[in-house]
Amino acid sequence: MNTLSGLIPCIISGGSGTRLWPVSRQNMPKPFMRMRDDQSLLQKTFLRAASLPGVQSVLTVTNRDLLFRTLDDYRGVNTTQLALDLLLEPFGRNTAAAIAVAALHVQEHFGGDALLLVMPADHLIVDEQAFAQAVAQARDLAGRGYLVTFGIQPDRPETGFGYIEQGDALPQGFQVKRFVEKPDLATAQGYLDGGRHLWNAGMFCFKADTLLQELAGHAPAVLEAAVAALEHSQTLKNTNCRQRELSAKGFGTAPDISIDVALMEKSAQVAVVPCDIGWSDIGSWEALRQLTPSDDKGNQINGEAILHDVHNCYIDSPKRVLGAVGVSNLIIVDTPDAILIADANRSQDVRHIVAELKRQNHPAFSLHRTVTRPWGTYTVLEESTRFKIKRIVVKPNASLSLQMHHHRSEHWVVVSGAALITNGDREILLNMNESTYIPAGHKHRLTNPGIIELVMIEVQSGEYLGEDDIVRFDDIYGRGPTNAEPSEPKS
Template identity: 85%
Template sequence: MNTLNGLIPCIISGGSGTRLWPVSRQNMPKPFMRMRDGMSLLQKTFQRAARLPGVESVLTVTNRDLLFRTLDDYRVVNKAHLPLDLLLEPFGRNTAAAIAVAALHVQEHFGDQAQLLVMPADHLISDETAFAAAVTQARELAEAGYLVTFGIQPDHAETGFGYIEKGDALGTGYRVKRFVEKPDLATAQGYLDGGKHLWNAGMFCFKASTLVDELAAHANEVLAAAKAALEHSQNLQNKTSRQRELSAEGFGAAPDISIDVALMEKSKQVAVVPCDIGWSDIGSWEALRQLTPSDPQGNQVNGEAILHDVHNCYIDSPKRVLGAVGVRDLIIVDTPDALLIADAHRSQDVRYIVAELKRQDHPAYSLHRTVTRPWGTYTVLEESSRFKIKRIVVKPQASLSLQMHHHRSEHWVVVSGAAQITNGEREFLINANESTYIPAGHKHRLTNPGIIDLVMIEVQSGEYLGEDDIVRFDDIYGRAPAADVKK
């Protein structure tokens, strides 16, 4: 995988987007949120990276549990069939560790002089021409040995972003005098009036060797853990992608710290390129609503809503009709299993709801009612203490693991498509309007041998219906043995 001009876009796809609950959740985080055009933030980021001049491969750092969803998103937009590099984290360790393993990987495969362009997967940039120009400017400074960050020209006093103070001019940019944490409103207004401060966009450009050398000088603990995680990684390479599953032991030794705190605030080799690129970090529902046209009453509505005397509300209810009377300044987000109602001026506080759900170990913290798996999706339609009904969709040529349950039996009814069934010692094919019964204790497997989606209804019954009642014997996605993931 050669790169014509030594530029490797590196997409950092992590975090759970807690302030965008209930759409963003731990197992379907913010990068996979769909915008109004139907594309996810991750897809938009990939396209933006792929369109830069000379790019011939894209590197992504993400959680290993999100691998197949990431590949599904990329498959739709990777029209040029760019080779994909994927570094798979066993768990989150913030941006310092993620960027360190990316730099070491690029240094190993592309050389010391290769440049990384680090891009968060969950930001929007509307002016790609200005973005490409800013990247060109950043690359000049990176070639000169700087760690380059991108500073957004502020257009209002914002307390939700960190700031970068410009120092001496450096041709296409400036030295960074200092990084500033999120200020209060009066301080933010002073920054706006003074003209020396930029919003910190969390994007970077640097040579692989520069980043590694600066980590060795200022954050060697991060670098050592990244090296150990890569040294003991498990590698898989095929015609379209190279995947490295990072060692949990090595990666777990990395401090949970941002790249700003670990390195950028300490290094003397940091520069900033000011830019006006139509940037938004989509950090809250209030930020998202600013991208949506309003009706004459100041409301933004996604879905079918009947409103009477409603003003300045953001309403997202794509699945069912929503009615509202006599309210104002609210954020209302409706999903099949969770409803958010918030004061529009306190959208940042949604994270407290998520923290409480996490403390309770509530499933709405991590999962939607429809759950994505490598083979397709399942949706819980109804459940009680002794039965559960699911709608299962299996992609063409996909297969669930060969597995067994101790405490439940399952009835499978095919709605459309055809199903290849393994049930104990028997193997057979069933079509639409046909069914089969899987007793508890039987090894079984479901495969879609066709060219269209297989849709079926699964009815589980038994004394225990938890997702951890599963024993895997074989799995084409490399998940056997495992006891914590459904099918």
Template identity: 60%
Template sequence: MLIPVILSGGAGTRLWPVSREGHPKPFMKLADGQSLLLKTYLRAAGVAQVGEMLTVTNRDYFFMSKDELANAKLGENLPGVFMLEPVGRNTAPAVAMAALHIAEKYGRDARLLVLAADHLIQDQPAFAKAVVDATSLAADDYLVTFGIVPDAPETGFGYIEAGEAVGAGKAVKRFVEKPSLDKARSYLEAGNFLWNSGMFCFKAGTVLDELAVHAPDVLKACEACWAAMKECGSRIDAMLEIPAEAFGEVPDISVDYAIMERSSKVAVVPADIGWSDIGSWNAIRDLAVPDADSNRAVGDAIFVDTRNTYVQSEDRLVAAVGIDNLMIIDTPDALLVAHPDKAQEVKQVVARLKQRDHDAYKLHRTVARPWGTYTVLEEGPRFKIKRIEVKPGGSLSLQMHHHRSEHWVVVSGMAKVVNGDREIFVGTNQSTYIPAGHKHRLENPGVMDLVMIEVQSGEYLGEDDIVRFQDVYGRC
């Protein structure tokens, strides 16, 4: 049995302003409207027809991940299971926790196909063939990694030196850190070096045994987490919630450092699969089709006397006049203008925003919630205006604010509102007023999206001015 394990954790700071802490890289939608996470689910489903789709992610991303899996429409043969980390602890603990779950549920011989949620693979048949080769090696108790056949002397990836043939793959001689340009050129010329993709395949029992030998502190801490999950009953249906206190004791280490670089049972499957880790705006740019002047655009753009320029715009027209070799990324609340040679430095912008405690490192103007979305339309001293969209059947928590009052105007749909001691229905072009200190709740009882405008006023309008009394999404 082959169980896909999707690791969905990184923030993708080099893809700011589209990727942000509250809406990270796996949820970025490409030009075809699909997110990287959705593409990963579809890719994994193509090679694993039964069992489950296990996603290891942060607790804060549970509902967004669940929505993306629902969009994949995988059916009952491949139900979604979500293992929720309270904090990030790198890939070794994530793999260990997944292996403990799969070994208990499906047996130690069940194989894990570990995939990153934010990679792009464009050749699905070649990927499927590589998975077949990897599973055959995993059956012989190898820890298998997928090595990408390089087409350039890339300095941004780690490398794997492949040795003699082993079954459908090759033995791994050594892992190499990101090299200098000269070394990368020599690796390309040698012909037996591959890019380290960060994708793996192995039996649950094999990886647990190798962790016991090479990273016993990781395995022991993860086993304590697993025992705590059983004891406190945090394994409910499709949601496996890891206790924060126990997980805080787990070492922060990658699976490469923990076992892949130490074990003698490591093999690599060379894979020419159209792979990209979408690690910078250069990778996003290269997905778009260029015009005669090597300009590329996603969204509405006009190029005048301009060459080698990439424009991505969500809401408005961008005109580029008389420029060469730039990237322009426009979102409703932030604009990035960068030289392609400095694409890796975008993460420095995020670092500075964090230093200033600026919301733009964390949130977009449109913020996803389990019940739908809200968009900040305008704000100023003592007021904020939001557009709120609630999915059919969605419900905000029963809550109260100390410092602000709210005026709700329904634009379309029907709202079921708790306002103090009253429960009322508010239809299109109707409104209700909620004073500060009143308990209130908003629900969508209909079959269409509920859209409304919220006008907040008060001395403090921060999102942390909220007291939840009841919540169907477990956020109290």
């Protein structure tokens, strides 16, 4: 099967965005961050892909734990009902493996001559028209057998990006002379003055067959692992959505390496399209503040802030009032369970906070206080060593798994909507202001049979209240015992 244009946008949604903590976290990473227009970066990337001429299908490579959050985001913007293909990674293996499985999938389902347009899910592009023009140029070069990358015209000496040096001119771009790692400031200034170096945007365009042939020659281990991951994948398909869950055993053999290092720096068939598209990788809070308008004292504010003698600060506090006195050049980000305060000149160093949270196995590394699940959300309102209180919101016609807990009991109170509850061998319907008690060891299930959201308060009590104290017997989202998350193999 082929699309009319032969172009398959491939969204790579794997970035963790550690420098954007506490908003970006492992289980709600940067692609899901909402911009001021309330669209996520992932939604903006999807809309950018969908607007290209002739596109009828969009491919996404993401972690399988992010599947339902991804589908929720797409549901909000896929108004033309484009076909969705999703390749679900069991764990991250960098961009080389992700792009290899995407190319194999496209070759299988759309033909080897189909063009992949690889787009990171966490970048922002302001000039959509210039982007479409750059894609048209890249398609022409890719049709001639080139592996095409996009180079951003630099407007400052940037030390945080890799660079591409342009070589000989081509009809729609330039051959790539070489890729350059992140330079020091003096070198970056020389690149800016010389006019032959471009920022490496991490976007690519190529024929599926061309990419796979070049991988076979330069990175065979990546290709072999991608083939193994797809050969033993499991596929679920409905009307306009196809999901392939990659084999953990096969995918785990892939080298943890970027497509630049694995292939682009080695191939002689690489071209670059220079472009000025209003691009930002939003790699840090300092990068995000550059996109935000300032007040007359140089402050950028999201939310309600009361300031006295405050200058050149970025303040993000959408949920509560923030007061500040006599400070300058700070980044302040307030979320319900964590606050970041950083020198604006050191926003790149936020990653060190994240590394320490990960080392401590702290929940703030991976989860927000509000956690998204396939059936809805839960928010931890309060917790101690022997109790935890949650606000649970269940979507219409959604259902939690049939489950049991060894170490905790639960008391459920319906705040709004209706709840159909399995409690042991009984099934009961609860309405607003009604409640039930679930003893430890009882099988139970919660379902919303109505057409409006079900909102409940759950009070847990027991000796152990961890989220891993759960035994699933049946689940409509495929999260039963046979679908437990595999351990990541040692590299």
